[in-house]
Amino acid sequence: MLWLALCVISGPVLYWQPLWGISILWGFSVCLVPAMVFARLAGQIRGATAVRQSVSRFYRAESAKLLLTAVLFAVVFTRDVRISLPVFLCAFVTAQIAQMIVTAAVLNRR
Structure with a gap:
């Protein structure tokens, strides 16, 4: 849904x-790609039978998300591609907020 937006x-x-436009694409991508990785890794957690394993997987998924976000920021800032920093950061923050709103909406439906 956010990729369509x-x-x-x-x-x-x-x-x-x-x-x-390039700055918006980079800003959204730096937010959404790690979120997709997190969703993929954390989405494999099922049931409450092995709580320690579930918590461990969740922490690994969050760590992967944070590491990938840092790597993508480094890639954006070290590449020789021109971007507008204010637009890039606004797009990143907007994607973060939109991601939280969509998550809250999905959870409210359940």
Whole structure:
């Protein structure tokens, strides 16, 4: 759902302001790719029979998410690709907030 929003938002912006469009794509991607990795790893946790294993898996998934986020930030800042830093950071924060809202909405439905 958030990837669809990214495409809808970044498409016109890429046309009018290519630098801003690239910055939006990078900002959303730096947030959403680690979130997908976390969801994949943490989504394998089922049941409460082995609580220690579940907690351990959850911590590993969160650690992988944080590490991947740091690596992606490093990639963005060390690459020779021009980005608008304020737009990049706004896109990252917006994606974080949108991710929390979508998660809350899904949990409220259950």
